[in-house]
């Protein structure tokens with residue numbers, strides 16, 4: 001679908017344009033495989049000489065329609081859906097890094113990603129250096145090595161809610177001839193489009209706001225198509241030299257600015273198979289149809305609740321970039337002038353014990369291992385999602401031990417406020 005449409009229209013209509021007599025609603029292509037007339041036709045698909053579907057471990061039309069919608073929303077040239085956000089982050093790095101390589105990552109990131117990058121990828125021979133997102137350009141530059149292949153950060157970090165200075169990070173990455181990869185899960189392309197600020201690759205956990213209803217785990221990788229792999233060919237042999245597992249095809253030569261996503265599909269999906277199920281892609285698409293309506297309501301509600309918490313004397317601190325005295329207020333205004341997301345974090349006077357008592361007293365807000373969906377929910381990272389991290393790692397990831405992550409839903413804000421009030425009294 002043409003890019004001149006506004007985001008609201010893309011949310012509703014992009015990705016699936018039925019022809020005469022075809023279903024109005026994106027169908028679920030619930031099929032592992034696809035039929036051809038001749039053996040020759042099938043052979044051409046396997047040689048990547050022709051576009052087409054052959055096996056759902058690599059590609060499926062339902063998935064591709066939804067990926068195309070997300071690509072349009074982000075302003076990218078191509079996208080791929082993955083089975084989870086974790087898979088998206090793994091593929092995004094592994095597509096350009098192999099054993100012996102290195103990348104640099106903001107330390108303010110999701111706990112699962114921190115573990116994936118710092119522990120599991122290390123076992124594959126890929127090393128990461130974590131740097132503070134607030135470090136100076138000089139400090140970050142020092143972390144680069146000849147084998148560094150990417151710079152990575154989260155637009156709004158989960159759960160510490162730090163804001164990434166995308167322009168600064170893009171400049172640093174490009175000065176060193178590597179792409180900037182940004183996890184844009186929390187703001188979604190409704191509130192921020194990292195490509196407009198120089199990012200090269202965007203990743204998402206679609207499990208969060210994009211699905212929005214907590215029905216399906218999923219992920220997505222979007223390519224801006226702007227990074228010039230060939231200009232740094234010696235760093236990216238996987239993209240710029242022949243792939244022996246594909247009859248000597250070179251992705252940049254065969255696919256131009258679609259090389260990165262084509263390689264992720266043809267190589268990583270083929271070999272690792274973390275595809276999103278078409279059923280989940282269908283549900284994700286229904287979620288996306290209202291993303292532009294839900295995000296502003298999440299932000300309005302979160303703003304009111306953050307302001308309320310700030311004035312309550314039982315609250316020790318509140319972290320929300322929509323509050324003018326927040327450390328990241330200016331950066332948030334620059335990158336997300338229409339609102340950031342619905343996630344707030346705060347601490348109660350009395351610390352850990354009081355936090356747990358407060359959470360147990362909530363009635364409307366549910367304790368769940370989830371964030372960023374239509375229903376208000378709450379989590380204590382130090383005892384839930386980030387249990388595996390030491391206190392030192394917790395602080396490095398910007399997670400205080402008393403931090404309560406409050407994910408504000410799209411209910412009536414007065415009901416959420418009342419729930420918080422009664423739980424604070426209890």
Ligand SMILES: *Cc1c(COP(=O)(O)O)cnc(C)c1O
Pocket residue numbers: 084085086087089110112113154157158183185186204205206207208217218219
């Ligand atoms: C949840 C999350 C992930 C991981 O996504 P899953 O879909 O749970 O695998 C990655 N990044 C961020 C910012 C997240 O919030």
